[in-house]
Amino acid sequence: MKKITIKDIAKMAGVSVSTVSRAINNDSEVSEKTKKKIDKIVLETNYHPSMLARGMVSKKTNMLAILVSDITNPYFNQLVAELDSQLIDKGYTLSLFDTQTANRIQDKKNRLTEVSIFKQIQENNFDAVLILGGLLDESNINPDYQADLTNLAKEIPLILLGRDLTHLSDNIFSLKRDQRTPTQLLVSHMIQKGYQKLAFIGGSVSTWMTHERTDSFREILAENHLPIDEKRIINNNFYAKDGYEAVTRLINSKVDFDGIVAINDRVAQGALRALKDFSISPQLKGVASCEYFPDSDFHIPRITSVDHKIPELGEKAVHLLFEVLDNESINSENLAFPIPKLIIGESC
Template structure:
């Protein structure tokens, strides 16, 4: 593999000149530039990012830490982050914590050693303490879909509580009288907020019952099991607000396997608007959060921190949107 010194020798100039040509900075004579360019081509020279990082004190690499790459929500984030990052000349190391705190800690250690320029966190297992440590070591951090009240971190999320309220209100509008909630892990901020939104609206309508909240771990399987549990306890349930689309899909599947149909017997609404929700049958009503937009802005703010522009480390909540689809349709005979 050719080095910058090989190039400089072949072109008959110093390494500094070669460096200037490569980075298009400083003065370089047109003729000199061409002979350097020719030497580069002749040797098939590719500058080593490793050496460049060591000398330049930046890696042009960020990390994206996710909970579970098998959950379609995260590939959507990953896709957005990566697309935007590459536009700015950054590449992304994807770290899948698999919802495992130890694996996550191991990753964080590796990332520090790799001297990545910043880290984007979309993981439910991470603790505020770990984020604080990263920041103390000078590593820019942005957090997606979480909130750490009382900590100086930039976090982006959607209006979870409001969205949940919209979802439950929609079920009520569609005629539901007894509405269950399949929640995410309640130690996760977004899941908690959504549960609160559910509580608020059911309370206001005098249909709140604590037992109607069952956790479903944000997964299809969890949603499936949660629905069965819910239905066993309350066979007269007629609406379900699932804390995310995956659990909504799991719930619909469980109903189907129990010979109950959506929306005929029970109406179901999810949250997120992952791609799959409008492909599923029946199409899943949901609360859309602007995943691409949020991710894009998250990256934007991460870059600002990396470039030492000072920004306020606070949290932003994005608007959500109700997307009524088949799974909450009011059938004619009900009307």
């Protein structure tokens, strides 16, 4: 059976497509007689208007685009789930675009991937775009990519989580993440526990987050008059295998260390596995993480980590989104990063 479209409804009612769209959106300019006629046809044909049909007049489709660089990353996974649960309850449909650029070396292909997604977003009349990661996370953001963001913002509001790029456009809004405080909390705790020769592992030298956390690591060591040995700093990526490889490199290079600060829980898990394989007790080499992931609650040993309070971050993102969509003034209190919490585990 042929699927009924808005054009079919317009033809049956003897009106224009835009009039049907106005009737669907309860536009007061449509006469009651015409609206009843259209409503009757809609009911008889079991027509279900698409978001695009609803948005023809109202200019709102209740569709939102979310862009991430690797949905398998627990940070993105948890944050998208939080946004999804809140926005669906408010009648919004979310479309997820996963660029998978997190595991690729910085190159032209990464930008082309995101630009292609930007074009898809423009063609599908989304009300707003939430960009959670991708080229946004690069330490030195490509000028061409900045121009791409600016061009997209000419048509659609952009909500950026992580970096403040509001200077690019009045239609770009940012919720910045504090990467320094969680690292300061963790490193200070480890020093208080007696660790004197700390190593930092994980992350990527091309991302601003890694620079923020690594710089904070160095600063806390300096404040406590502890030596900063660059051989103990290995920025090799964000996954468990990278934690394993970093510890293997430290041990094989005979670098002296008594504790490990991992960039996140996954890297910490890899580090713990490496220590186990090298028959080194976690009591001799403490391991802790700058960023807590929920599944780590079930890891043995439980990892000492820092909770960035992602559910609260999601709530703040939703508040900012609706302030933008409703053309309200931005409440600066909603832009404050949630206060991180140190979680004491068994790994150090």
